[in-house]
Amino acid sequence: xxxxxxxxxxxxxxxxxxxxxxxxxxxxxxxxxxxxxxxxxxxxxxxxxxxxxxxxxxxxxxxxxxxxxxxxxxxxxxxxxxxxxxxxxxxxxxxxxxxxxxxxxxxxxxxxxxxxxxxxxxxxxxxxxxxxxxxxxxxxxxxxxxx
Amino acid sequence: xxxxxxxxxxxxxxxxxxxxxxxxxxxxxxxxxxxxxxxxxxxxxxxxxxxxxxxxxxxxxxxxxxxxxxxxxxxxxxxxxxxxxxxxxxxxxxxxxxxxxxxxxxxxxxxxxxxxxxxxxxxxxxxxxx
Numbered sequence: 001x002x003x004x005x006x007x008x009x010x011x012x013x014x015x016x017x018x019x020x021x022x023x024x025x026x027x028x029x030x031x032x033x034x035x036x037x038x039x040x041x042x043x044x045x046x047x048x049x050x051x052x053x054x055x056x057x058x059x060x061x062x063x064x065x066x067x068x069x070x071x072x073x074x075x076x077x078x079x080x081x082x083x084x085x086x087x088x089x090x091x092x093x094x095x096x097x098x099x100x101x102x103x104x105x106x107x108x109x110x111x112x113x114x115x116x117x118x119x120x121x122x123x124x125x126x127x128x129x130x131x132x133x134x135x136x137x138x139x140x141x142x143x144x145x146x147x
Numbered sequence: 148x149x150x151x152x153x154x155x156x157x158x159x160x161x162x163x164x165x166x167x168x169x170x171x172x173x174x175x176x177x178x179x180x181x182x183x184x185x186x187x188x189x190x191x192x193x194x195x196x197x198x199x200x201x202x203x204x205x206x207x208x209x210x211x212x213x214x215x216x217x218x219x220x221x222x223x224x225x226x227x228x229x230x231x232x233x234x235x236x237x238x239x240x241x242x243x244x245x246x247x248x249x250x251x252x253x254x255x256x257x258x259x260x261x262x263x264x265x266x267x268x269x270x271x272x273x274x275x276x277x
Contacts, residue, residue, distance in 0.1 A: 004250055005253065142260055
């Protein structure tokens, strides 16, 4: 397969990974007040773990072997639960309150999530800039020899 | 000597001249496929130019062009696949669709450029005074 946009593979994988990270962050923000998760306990904050993978593992015999190197891509290794203990809040009116009127709330700091979201969206932007740059390099190369 | 092999000789000399510039650009990008095609041309052409009188009618270059057209068509198909996957709610993200469309677009433009160059050199030959 001809490779017109070189370097776009790792960028595309990073864009994918950042989308998943953004999804997980939005899930955390949405569940900031969830006192009853699927297992009956309060919602546990989740976090993505990125890992590095070689493109050659996905397509072994490709044009990348010509240059002697294969691009390193990003992928989501796992989405893991944060093990912070629940935050106890006094709210005797809640249906999930215990005998002392305390409710276990998820320990999610909304500011932390917002900062994570900013970081994620900035690195999405950075990868988009790489894609734009690859595109403009290709267009400039195509214009070689034009008057 | 038929027109095609003459064209290939011309292409060979042009490619040789351009080779230095191309190697300079590939030093920065390391993956430029056009360089590979040019190298193939460069290794093909002198051999065939010396045997221009022989019966081979340039199957190598024909194959190269045919492969180029095939790959461009493959890229177009892949792009329309991802777009229809995105529109039908499959697990395709927006940037994947955009990137594959952009690849199809650029490779199509490259094919058009190659065709323009070929046609230009053909017309140059046809204008030649005998």
